Amino acid sequence: MTADLIVFVVLLALGYVFGQSVERRHYRSILRREQELQDVLTFSAKLPPQDLKVEGTNLVSGNVVVSVDYFKRFVAGLRALVGGRMRTYETLLDRARREAVLRMKQQARQFGADMIFNVKLETASISKGAKDSIGSVEVYAYGTAINTSDSFSR
């Protein structure tokens, strides 16, 4: 009984300390790469404008699976009792979406493209319904990268 409690407290502490640092580091890296890749434009529009001079298209995508830490899952469990905003999961999904979009942009840049049209984001929860439900989520971003002969965005 006491042993269980100790394990629980240790896991909670580990989750808190490492989870916070992992998240901070991830956000720093996301912000830095968003700066780097800001000239790759993304659109949710279905088709590029008629007058755009298109040279080639490529399907590009990016995905990421991110897990929430033990502490945050515990806090979310408490939150589920009273309802309301689950901030701990909001940041998890935010990080996952931004990361997936960044990876997609990275791939577009490898093709030499500077625009991505018809961007779709898909979210899937891995191991849903498992007993000790893993708080991990997959985000998949995809779209069509377009190479243009105009170079107004460079």
Added chain:
Amino acid sequence: MILSNLETVPNMHISKQLGLVQGSTVRAKHVGKDILAGLKNVFGGELKAYTELLQEARSEAVERMVQQASSVGANAVLNIRFSTSSVTQGAAELFAYGTAVILEDA
């Protein structure tokens, strides 16, 4: 083979519609990787093994879709969509589908 999730490709026109093509794969997680993922669940962060697993599975689904498209004589698949569903616990189905067409230069 041109792959795109747009409805048409700029500068090209569709000369023939060949109908829906699809590809899917069901993947299960690796037990060893699952244990590592369990550790990650304490600390949080990216589960790289899963990211790779799913990416691999998706490219296989796309490959199967492309095979089907070339067997009907298409040179492009347009309006591609991806979808994921969990079949049983610990396994996921990755599904890709689109319209096979023959494209010609406009």
